[in-house]
Ligand code: FAD
């Protein structure tokens with residue numbers, strides 16, 4: 001089947017879905033092609049923390065009715081190390097900035113519901129196979145896929161957005177020699193659980209411990225989300241629930257405080273990686289989100305970067321389709337500025353808080369010194385707070401002045 005759309009989008013994660021919605025607000029047609037089922041996309045446990053700018057972006061785009069109802073605004077985090085738990089007060093340090101705990105699963109559900117309501121059942125093709133992109137260096141790139149019923153599609157586009165995550169097909173479709181990549185693998189992974197128990201804390205706890213890092217997050221007043229640093233070759237089967245809770249209790253231990261346990265609803269292991277590939281554009285193919293860059297999750301940045309990329313990409317594509325290439329030409333550099341800041345912050349949080357296998361006692365003392373500094377110097381705490389709450393996004397919705405290209 002041969003069809004046409006203005007923007008072909010590969011991947012129905014946060015980046016692809018929000019881009020499709022932002023384009024629709026500008027009157028631009030798109031089709032989203034996704035390898036997984038709708039149920040899988042809506043259930044995949046991932047991020048939980050939205051920066052202020054991400055919340056504002058979703059609100060401005062008319063996507064925040066459930067977020068405003070269910071999102072939990074947090075004005076700080078705790079850093080725990082050397083037997084103490086210290087609060088970093090974002091509101092006070094940054095003039096009122098906060099983050100919002102709202103699961104990526106909910107962001108994705110909101111986006112899918114909205115795209116299908118506005119664009120009809122054909123707006124997102126789930127459970128596709130054999131996705132291919134071609135003719136990327138022409139003005140009519142092509143997106144090919146086989147739909148869930150086995151029909152082969154060829155969609156002629158004005159531009160293609162590669163929003164298909166780190167393991168997608170779009171980045172590898174760029175000819176050799178075009179991209180420069182920077183990559184760092186970390187010698188540890190995160191074991192994450194979702195637990196049917198009220199959180200034992202009012203704000204997130206990031207814990208440095210001689211056995212390794214632990215993070216207490218949450219999903220709602222009734223559901224907790226917790227992470228443990230484990231060796232990279234660990235498998236979830238070696239971590240029965242009791243072992244996970246015992247280890248979490250040990251790493252968060254504090255006199256007078258108890259970690260509440262409950263039924264484990266989900267358990268998975270995630271590797272840790274920093275990766276940046278540039279430029280984020282080749283001809284009429286634009287990469288966004290994890291397709292172009294990955295950060296280790298310690299700074300809670302990946303989802304926010306994915307949303308920020310497409311907030312820049314939507315007006316750039318709008319202008320491009322109207323014959324003005326300026327914003328499209330600036331797309332990669334504009335995004336990479338934020339990407340590198342978040343890459344550095346995520347690396348810094350990660351290396352400050354995790355135990356590096358084989359590291360000497362000197363390394364531990366340096367981490368503890370940094371943690372004492374960050375929790376006692378207003379300047380150092382402010383730096384953490386402004387990075388964690390994120391940098392402002394340029395407002396780029398259709399009503400904006402910058403629409404006058
Ligand atoms: P993805 O969400 O990966 O979406 C890509 C989509 O493309 C997927 O649906 C995939 O199925 C699809 N796809 C892949 N290949 C193809 C193909 N060939 N054809 C069609 N479709 C394809 N970030 C934060 O900001 N805050 C956090 O607190 C945070 N915590 C995290 C915790 C964990 C445990 C993990 C794993 C990640 C966390 N992140 C966090 C990172 C965040 O989840 C990702 O950065 C985010 O999902 C990126 O969105 P995306 O749309 O770019 O990519």
Ligand code: DHB
Nearest residue numbers: 047048217297298299300
């Ligand atoms: C969550 C994940 C993170 O990586 C993080 O730094 C904070 C919270 C979460 O899933 O809730």
